[in-house]
Amino acid sequence: MKIKIEMTYRTPKGTESTFQSEVMNPEKALLLAEDLAKTGRIKDMTFYDNHDTTWMLKELKRYVEDIDSEPHNVVVFFDGGFDVATKSSGLGCVIYFEQNGKQLRLRKNALVEELQTNSEAEYAALYLAIQALEDLGVHHLPVTFTGDSQGVINQMSDEWPCYEEDLLRWIDKIEGKLMKLGITPEFTLVSRKRNKEADHLATQALNGVEILSQSEINRAE
Structure with a gap:
């Protein structure tokens, strides 16, 4: 599965813009998402797989944890x-x-x-x-x-x-x-x-x- 991140970034003064990431594997997407969340400036974050299915952060984290033990x-x-x-x-x-x-x-x-x-x-x-x-x-x-x-x-x-x-x-x-x-x-x-x-x-x-x-x-x- 490949993941693309869509996020809304908000500056301290309230200016917002939406960005999309490149396509990456779920593990990399999770690492980047958790690091971005620490900035406190991400208003919304959604994940899309290669079938355009929507994932939330908790769902993606659970998926990565479950799949790690399998090839x-x-x-x-x-x-x-x-x-x-x-x-x-x-x-x-x-x-x-x-x-x-x-x-x-x-x-x-x-x-x-x-x-x-x-x-x-x-x-x-x-x-x-x-x-x-x-x-x-x-x-x-x-x-x-x-x-x-x-x-x-x-x-x-x-x-x-x-x-x-x-x-x-x-x-x-x-x-x-x-x-x-x-x-x-x-x-x-x-x-x-x-x-x-x-x-x-x-x-x-x-x-x-x-x-x-x-x-x-x-x-x-």
Whole structure:
């Protein structure tokens, strides 16, 4: 969930004006709101999420307290590779998230042999990531899915049509899983260089190296 703050500021002499903040995560919005409230010059303060639902300060504070123990602020990177010679596919995903005040990273890959094309491998890698989200307990949250396959990103965003039956089955499977988990997806296209972690995991899978690890990362990274 993303939050925008709308506030009315009043000077000591009574001059008022209304301002809106940039969009930010709930934790940052709460910190700023509590600091602004200490000035004694904020007459009104309202919070709007990315669905234009209105929140009050107490509601937002309760939400942040409740969600801190669960994975949130989730960003997923995924990539798939296909070896024509062996008809094998390597799938890789990296999931960044916050939980209990920590920034964490999950890395996972898989080797599969039932796929026929690189495009299928890309979709399978996205599905692998969603399965990993389910295992983490991620549900009813917005999640950013990041990949370097223009076809997958644009088709999942409904910007491009898909006519291939094999890929349509993957799309239906992915959308069904997202709906089941209550995840609101946002799909972002990046260069292969920016997707190098997921790409490396997919390559490791093709080379027979299985990876499943979770670690805490420094906030400066």
